[in-house]
Amino acid sequence: MTRSILIFLGAFAAISMSFTALALLPRLQLATVEPTPGTDAYTYEEQLGYEVYQREGCLYCHSQQVRPDGFGSDIARGWGRRGSRPGDYVFDDRHQLGTMRTGPDLHDIASRQPSQDWHLAHLYQPRSVSPGSVMPAYPYLFEVKKESQVRPSEVTVPITPKYAPPGDSVVVATEEALALYEYLMTLKLEELDQSS
Amino acid sequence: MSEATSSSVPRSPGLPPGQSPDDLEANWRRTVDRSTRWPVVAFIASGTFWLIIGSLLALIASFKFQYPDWWTQQAWLTFGRIRPAHLNTVIYGWISMAGVGVATWLWSRLLKTQLRGRGLQLISVVLWNIGMVIGTIGILAGYSRSIEWVEMPYAAFAFIVPAMVLVVASFLLTLRERRVQHLFISVWYLGAAMLWGPFLVMAMLLPIYSGVPEATANWWYAHNILGLWITPMGLAAAYYFIPKVIGRPVYSYHLSYLGFWTLALFYNWAGVHHLVGGPAPQWLATVSIVFSVMMIIPVIVVAVNHHLTVVGHFKKLKYSPTLRFIVFGAMSYTSVSLQGSMQSIRSWQEITHFTHYTIAHSHLGVYAFATMIIFGAIYYIMPRVTDWEWESPRLISIHFWTTGLGVGAYFTALTIGGVIQGLQMLDPDIAFLQIVDSTKPWLVVRSVSGTLMTIGHFVFAYLLVRIMMRSGTRSDGPTYFRPAPAGIFGSRAGDGSTEETPSVEEIEERPGL
Numbered sequence: 001m002t003r004s005i006l007i008f009l010g011a012f013a014a015i016s017m018s019f020t021a022l023a024l025l026p027r028l029q030l031a032t033v034e035p036t037p038g039t040d041a042y043t044y045e046e047q048l049g050y051e052v053y054q055r056e057g058c059l060y061c062h063s064q065q066v067r068p069d070g071f072g073s074d075i076a077r078g079w080g081r082r083g084s085r086p087g088d089y090v091f092d093d094r095h096q097l098g099t100m101r102t103g104p105d106l107h108d109i110a111s112r113q114p115s116q117d118w119h120l121a122h123l124y125q126p127r128s129v130s131p132g133s134v135m136p137a138y139p140y141l142f143e144v145k146k147e148s149q150v151r152p153s154e155v156t157v158p159i160t161p162k163y164a165p166p167g168d169s170v171v172v173a174t175e176e177a178l179a180l181y182e183y184l185m186t187l188k189l190e191e192l193d194q195s196s
Numbered sequence: 197m198s199e200a201t202s203s204s205v206p207r208s209p210g211l212p213p214g215q216s217p218d219d220l221e222a223n224w225r226r227t228v229d230r231s232t233r234w235p236v237v238a239f240i241a242s243g244t245f246w247l248i249i250g251s252l253l254a255l256i257a258s259f260k261f262q263y264p265d266w267w268t269q270q271a272w273l274t275f276g277r278i279r280p281a282h283l284n285t286v287i288y289g290w291i292s293m294a295g296v297g298v299a300t301w302l303w304s305r306l307l308k309t310q311l312r313g314r315g316l317q318l319i320s321v322v323l324w325n326i327g328m329v330i331g332t333i334g335i336l337a338g339y340s341r342s343i344e345w346v347e348m349p350y351a352a353f354a355f356i357v358p359a360m361v362l363v364v365a366s367f368l369l370t371l372r373e374r375r376v377q378h379l380f381i382s383v384w385y386l387g388a389a390m391l392w393g394p395f396l397v398m399a400m401l402l403p404i405y406s407g408v409p410e411a412t413a414n415w416w417y418a419h420n421i422l423g424l425w426i427t428p429m430g431l432a433a434a435y436y437f438i439p440k441v442i443g444r445p446v447y448s449y450h451l452s453y454l455g456f457w458t459l460a461l462f463y464n465w466a467g468v469h470h471l472v473g474g475p476a477p478q479w480l481a482t483v484s485i486v487f488s489v490m491m492i493i494p495v496i497v498v499a500v501n502h503h504l505t506v507v508g509h510f511k512k513l514k515y516s517p518t519l520r521f522i523v524f525g526a527m528s529y530t531s532v533s534l535q536g537s538m539q540s541i542r543s544w545q546e547i548t549h550f551t552h553y554t555i556a557h558s559h560l561g562v563y564a565f566a567t568m569i570i571f572g573a574i575y576y577i578m579p580r581v582t583d584w585e586w587e588s589p590r591l592i593s594i595h596f597w598t599t600g601l602g603v604g605a606y607f608t609a610l611t612i613g614g615v616i617q618g619l620q621m622l623d624p625d626i627a628f629l630q631i632v633d634s635t636k637p638w639l640v641v642r643s644v645s646g647t648l649m650t651i652g653h654f655v656f657a658y659l660l661v662r663i664m665m666r667s668g669t670r671s672d673g674p675t676y677f678r679p680a681p682a683g684i685f686g687s688r689a690g691d692g693s694t695e696e697t698p699s700v701e702e703i704e705e706r707p708g709l
């Protein structure tokens with residue numbers, strides 16, 4: 001009996017310590033972190049895009065953490081001008097740091113690729129702008145309809161002929177696709193004063 | 197605990213006529229085994245069901261790299277949903293449920309008492325399965341929580357957490373009625389896992405995390421579900437079955453205590469190595485690296501104990517399916533852990549982190565180690581709880597070779613592919629699309645080996661259904677790959693099993709038997 005209580009207490013102590021140190025302490029340590037310049041609360045549309053990003057699992061192929069100078073070649077690759085800081089994430093209630101780079105890091109995507117046309121075409125059919133890509137296509141974030149039925153408020157996406165719908169149909173972005181684009185445009189690392 | 201219940205197997209001086217103490221012990225063991233029948237069968241069968249679902253999801257995910265434009269119209273079939281569905285079904289469905297089945301059987305056996313709380317366990321299976329259905333459909337339908345390793349929506353965990361608690365309750369009730377004084381090392385591991393598993397899940401579900409701290413909590417959790425829930429179940433099984441089937445005690449019993457405590461103390465610090473070089477406070481990553489490297493101690497200890505117990509008995513692998521699967525698993529445990537310690541080092545991570553190399557490592561752990569050990573344990577347990585035998589050694593052999601070679605090819609291909617990918621990523625002059633291109637052939641190998649593994653899983657599921665339905669003919673001895681020479685496993689006639697029946701004194705001294 002005493003033996004089993006000892007095992008229990010030992011096992012309990014071990015896990016409680018690491019829980020405190022690895023899960024709770026960082027929370028306290030970072031509770032007062034200030035947002036980095038350019039990091040703002042999400043607007044309604046950006047928040048919607050953020051949720052689409054989570055729902056479609058972009059996380060499993062894209063990290064959102066630029067490695068600092070001297071570790072890896074992220075900065076040399078143009079994936080950001082500086083390494084990511086805790087202050088970049090203060091408004092993220094679901095961290096999307098990620099562990100895979102099947103696709104490029106996206107933490108600074110807005111700086112290197114701001115074009116809405118490019119992003120929407122890429123989401124509709126990645127291979128139309130990046131031949132040989134293995135990224136999934138997301139046709140269900142778009143509508144294909146007759147050109148004559150497109151309302152003026154709607155955004156038409158230019159698609160290269162090889163992947164464009166046949167005839168006089170065009171690709172129109174849904175609200176979700178546009179929101180996802182807006183969210184991607186929040187992913188931008190601004191230079192920090194002290195590091196420049 | 198009173199004297200009467202804490203003594204070993206009851207051995208009344210007035211044995212029924214014609215019965216030796218050995219017969220009594222064998223009968224008692226059979227009673228204990230049978231007391232676990234329904235919960236164990238239910239957990240193992242459910243686990244296997246989720247293994248099949250998980251494998252199909254895995255194949256879809258894998259083939260999407262060869263055919264990225266295949267099944268893209270349906271949102272629920274997109275890679276980013278199929279992949280977490282794969283992870284959650286195999287981790288919470290397959291490994292956890294089948295693992296609990298194996299753990300339950302071991303628990304009763306090692307405590308030499310009938311399973312208590314059988315009703316609780318059966319309710320638990322039902323709740324657990326409901327949770328898995330909700331969780332899997334939830335992820336596919338777009339309700340993922342998008343936290344790696346805990347993607348299933350809260351509604352799913354609302355069933356799974358109570359299910360886990362019910363299992364723990366049944367374990368505690370059984371523990372109270374134990375008829376052994378000495379707690380074999382497997383009991384330590386299982387008991388601790390029953391504390392750690394629910395603790396982890398509940399701690400991670402707390403709605404208190406966000407931003408970077410959420411990431412550290414996330415990796416604390418994910419790594420510990422592996423290290424403190426799945427690993428102890430696998431090690432407990434290996435510690436029991438290797439000596440049991442070979443018929444020789446654990447190499448060093450004292451070392452096994454050392455192995456347990458070092459695992460308990462070191463493993464749970466190791467998880468944040470997933471964030472090396474990221475935005476998390478660097479002291480965290482450093483602590484994690486230090487403990488990841490210190491994990492070498494428990495690993496070597498366990499390796500010594502497992503492998504030195506097998507040395508000199510390799511020929512038994514030719515016959516016993518249980519032993520073959522479990523020795524494969526134990527060897528993988530040593531490899532995956534040493535690999536893990538090495539790759540937590542910064543200069544190694546710099547290359548391999550973020551690449552397919554990590555996926556290879558994960559499967560060496562959860563598949564080549566944990567899954568193979570669970571397969572082996574099930575081959576031993578099912579005949580004892582169903583009083584029936586496996587239908588076909590040939591099919592077991594096919595199962596072994598498809599899964600063994602499959603995971604071998606899977607691991608090798610993604611390790612090589614991942615290192616190439618990592619090295620290319622470090623060279624800013626190589627365009628990203630070129631890197632994508634150079635991973636493609638290795639991903640083809642993954643799809644092929646995954647197909648092989650999935651075939652193996654179907655064969656296994658078939659065998660399981662057959663033994664559960666008691667189809668085929670009842671054989672009168674354990675199923676071996678080929679006829680085993682008389683006496684090699686020290687089996688006794690009539691027991692229908694490979695068991696030796698050591699005396700009480702032997703059990704105290706050689707707890708492995």
Ligand code: HEM
Nearest residue numbers: 251254255257258279283286291554555558562646649650
């Ligand atoms: C049927 C054979 C299997 C195949 C083809 C397969 C395939 C895959 C694929 C394609 C991924 C996603 C990799 C990526 O994101 O690029 C994955 C991830 C994963 N699989 Fe499997 N899998 C199989 C069996 C299993 C089993 C049985 C388990 C557990 C018992 C398992 C556990 C995992 C885990 C934990 C991950 C996440 C890895 C990480 O994030 O590091 N897999 N698998």
